[in-house]
Amino acid sequence: MKQRNHHTPARGRRLLAGLAALPALMALASPVTAAPATAEVNTTGLAVTDDTVKVGILHSITGTMAISEIGSVQAEKLAIKQINESGGVLGRQIEYVQEDGASDWPTFAEKTRKLLRQDKVAAIFGCWTSASRKAVLPVMEQFNGMLYYPTFYEGLEQSPNVIYTGQEATQQILAGIDWAVKEKGAKTFYLLGSDYIWPRTSNKIARIHIEKKGLKVVGEEYYPLGHTQFNSVINKIKLRKPDVIFASVVGGSNVAFYKQMKAAGVDFTKESPLLLTISVTEDEIRGIGGENVDGIYASMKYFQSLDNANNQEFVAAFKDAYGDDMVIGDVTQAAYLGPWLWKMAVEKAGSFDIDKIREASPGIEFKKAPEGYVRIHENHHLWSKTRIGRAQPNGQYEVVYETKELMEPDPFPEGYK
Amino acid sequence: MFADYSSTELLSIFAMQGFAGLSLFSVFVLMAMGLAIIFGQMGVINMAHGEFMILGAYTTYLTSQFFQTYMPGLFAGYFFVAMVLAFLISGALGAFVEWAMVRHLYRRPLDTLLATWGLSLIMQQAYRSIFGAREVGVELPDWMMGAFQVSDLVQLPVNGLFVMIIALSIALAVYLLMFRSGWGRKVRAVVQNRPMAEAVGINTAGVDRATFALGCGIAGVAGSAFTMIGSTGPSSGQAYIVDTFLVVVFGGAQSLIGTIVSAFSISQAQSTMEFFLSGSMAKVLTLLTVVIILMLRPEGLMALKIRR
Numbered sequence: 001m002k003q004r005n006h007h008t009p010a011r012g013r014r015l016l017a018g019l020a021a022l023p024a025l026m027a028l029a030s031p032v033t034a035a036p037a038t039a040e041v042n043t044t045g046l047a048v049t050d051d052t053v054k055v056g057i058l059h060s061i062t063g064t065m066a067i068s069e070i071g072s073v074q075a076e077k078l079a080i081k082q083i084n085e086s087g088g089v090l091g092r093q094i095e096y097v098q099e100d101g102a103s104d105w106p107t108f109a110e111k112t113r114k115l116l117r118q119d120k121v122a123a124i125f126g127c128w129t130s131a132s133r134k135a136v137l138p139v140m141e142q143f144n145g146m147l148y149y150p151t152f153y154e155g156l157e158q159s160p161n162v163i164y165t166g167q168e169a170t171q172q173i174l175a176g177i178d179w180a181v182k183e184k185g186a187k188t189f190y191l192l193g194s195d196y197i198w199p200r201t202s203n204k205i206a207r208i209h210i211e212k213k214g215l216k217v218v219g220e221e222y223y224p225l226g227h228t229q230f231n232s233v234i235n236k237i238k239l240r241k242p243d244v245i246f247a248s249v250v251g252g253s254n255v256a257f258y259k260q261m262k263a264a265g266v267d268f269t270k271e272s273p274l275l276l277t278i279s280v281t282e283d284e285i286r287g288i289g290g291e292n293v294d295g296i297y298a299s300m301k302y303f304q305s306l307d308n309a310n311n312q313e314f315v316a317a318f319k320d321a322y323g324d325d326m327v328i329g330d331v332t333q334a335a336y337l338g339p340w341l342w343k344m345a346v347e348k349a350g351s352f353d354i355d356k357i358r359e360a361s362p363g364i365e366f367k368k369a370p371e372g373y374v375r376i377h378e379n380h381h382l383w384s385k386t387r388i389g390r391a392q393p394n395g396q397y398e399v400v401y402e403t404k405e406l407m408e409p410d411p412f413p414e415g416y417k
Numbered sequence: 418m419f420a421d422y423s424s425t426e427l428l429s430i431f432a433m434q435g436f437a438g439l440s441l442f443s444v445f446v447l448m449a450m451g452l453a454i455i456f457g458q459m460g461v462i463n464m465a466h467g468e469f470m471i472l473g474a475y476t477t478y479l480t481s482q483f484f485q486t487y488m489p490g491l492f493a494g495y496f497f498v499a500m501v502l503a504f505l506i507s508g509a510l511g512a513f514v515e516w517a518m519v520r521h522l523y524r525r526p527l528d529t530l531l532a533t534w535g536l537s538l539i540m541q542q543a544y545r546s547i548f549g550a551r552e553v554g555v556e557l558p559d560w561m562m563g564a565f566q567v568s569d570l571v572q573l574p575v576n577g578l579f580v581m582i583i584a585l586s587i588a589l590a591v592y593l594l595m596f597r598s599g600w601g602r603k604v605r606a607v608v609q610n611r612p613m614a615e616a617v618g619i620n621t622a623g624v625d626r627a628t629f630a631l632g633c634g635i636a637g638v639a640g641s642a643f644t645m646i647g648s649t650g651p652s653s654g655q656a657y658i659v660d661t662f663l664v665v666v667f668g669g670a671q672s673l674i675g676t677i678v679s680a681f682s683i684s685q686a687q688s689t690m691e692f693f694l695s696g697s698m699a700k701v702l703t704l705l706t707v708v709i710i711l712m713l714r715p716e717g718l719m720a721l722k723i724r725r
Binding site for chain 2: 061062063066067070195220221222223224226227228229231232233234235236238239251252253254255256259260262263264265283286287288289290291
């Protein structure tokens with residue numbers, strides 16, 4: 001911008017006059033209730049001024065993971081905008097610094113260091129894959145930052161420097177399997193996933209739960225990420241005739257898997273076998289095509305079609321901000337919770353200090369959550385309900401079941417310690 | 418594992434499994450043919466091969482959108498138009514890339530590797546900027562999605578058959594072009610002895626450009642066909658590139674027949690092992706076998722015997 005300094009004298013003077021008027025304008029705009037003094041609410045040198053506070057957004061907006069992470073970025077920005085419109089946090093407007101993790105885990109760690117050391121952000125909303133979170137974790141703990149992590153994930157982790165706003169594996173899986181057994185009379189299961197930590201851990205949890213009920217797992221399989229040929233496994237499934245295919249295939253493989261299932265003559269609407277997935281959100285269906293997943297079931301905490309006032313408001317605001325053809329998946333909603341939960345923790349603590357936020361976080365309730373209601377558990381995960389949705393040809397899920405109680409997060413289930 | 422099943426069940430499963438192996442074979446042939454032409458005939462390692470495939474896939478996507486909006490009555494047949502367009506567009510881009518970049522690097526194979534890899538990154542990011550980071554759903558006409566019900570247990574997927582037919586036709590067309598046409602004779606002459614070919618008046622630069630364009634065009638058709646079985650996203654091409662190189666190198670870099678033989682053996686090995694073992698183990702064993710065979714026969718299955 002420097003080379004554009006060619007104002008005529010007259011314009012320069014007008015600009016000066018305008019600048020002079022700014023403080024007066026800002027005084028008018030600031031809220032009536034005086035914000036608490038910066039020195040009181042920020043004792044650790046974070047980027048907090050009298051009327052702003054800086055936070056970080058750290059997701060992949062380039063590379064393979066961009067497909068999945070962009071929804072989270074949009075949700076976080078929307079939440080920040082709404083918080084700012086409602087007066088900010090402790091009277092301070094949120095400003096964000098966005099960094100690109102570029103689908104590369106060391107880059108995530110590097111950018112975290114930059115956000116914490118150089119930008120001194122008060123919180124980071126970010127990460128998506130477990131690999132990126134694991135890369136960021138040591139940096140978060142070393143420089144004592146606070147990360148709000150949106151993805152449903154495998155559990156087996158609990159950090160004082162992370163709030164997990166997505167579900168951990170047991171919340172998603174136990175409710176899903178219980179539902180299939182109780183409502184659909186399922187007796188045999190075929191576990192199928194992509195070959196990395198999340199599907200493997202999820203299937204381990206699923207297997208323990210299924211076998212505890214005296215039911216049978218008739219197959220368990222993993223395919224490399226990006227695998228595109230599922231004909232052999234489809235034959236195997238046809239041979240073993242499970243009641244339920246429990247699927248945690250991710251990414252582009254999903255598209256291949258569902259298209260080939262359909263081409264092989266499997267009609268999911270007949271529910272024999274029934275397909276229960278924990279990895280296909282409305283976002284993924286856009287790539288797979290609604291007609292290819294018609295009739296599958298998903299076990300998650302959020303679906304775009306959830307019928308409650310909070311969600312209708314959220315969906316409307318999201319579409320208003322990003323266009324009518326947007327779809328909102330489970331993780332996008334969880335990402336939206338991050339800035340709100342942080343705001344409430346800051347206000348409860350009366351301070352931006354990380355240590356005080358950590359202390360204040362457990363027990364915080366968010367009643368305006370699009371998914372209905374969430375509460376932060378002592379273990380930094382969220383109490384939340386689990387729902388079962390049935391996929392429609394139009395790419396949306398119809399909610400067919402919801403747990404009565406909030407599911408307690410249990411990141412370290414029996415048999416794993 | 419088979420004790421619990423009746424003989425008809427077993428028979429039908431073996432039939433289906435055979436079909437699965439054959440359809441994997443045709444997928445491999447389609448993927449590898451374009452690369453084999455470029456690698457085998459020109460010695461250029463085209464790291465952007467997967468991205469040329471995805472260009473074909475996006476062309477198919479755009480064609481389907483166009484037909485849906487303007488000619489919904491003809492939607493059932495759009496796929497054929499899409500494949501022709503995919504060939505032309507990928508081929509044209511291939512010709513341009515050859516002119517702008519590859520021809521300056523012919524004597525520097527490692528630099529071509531790096532340059533085409535850079536090109537693949539550029540193309541990926543271009544797709545991301547144009548079509549968005551999310552995968553697009555390519556809608557198929559209904560007739561392509563079903564399955565032939567041969568018996569209770571045996572269903573033959575229409576799209577599998579369709580990919581097979583495309584692969585066979587392309588293999589046949591390439592064979593005719595390479596071994597039964599004047600142009601093919603020129604290509605082979607250039608491969609065997611470039612200075613001599615030039616001396617007898619063959620326009621070697623023109624042959625190079627056409628060969629590169631042909632390889633990219635076939636990649637485009639392959640990408641178009643794969644919209645039926647796989648995903649279409651900015652980085653989907655990456656999923657194919659490893660298998661493609663595996664097939665081409667294993668077959669012997671300069672032999673098109675070798676590519677076909679290698680595609681057949683790898684696909685059969687893989688789909689059989691996938692049936693008896695798990696997916697990841699099958700992949701590991703396939704790769705291990707290929708590595709061992711390549712250690713014993715570094716030139717691949719079918720080596721062209723030429724004097725260098």
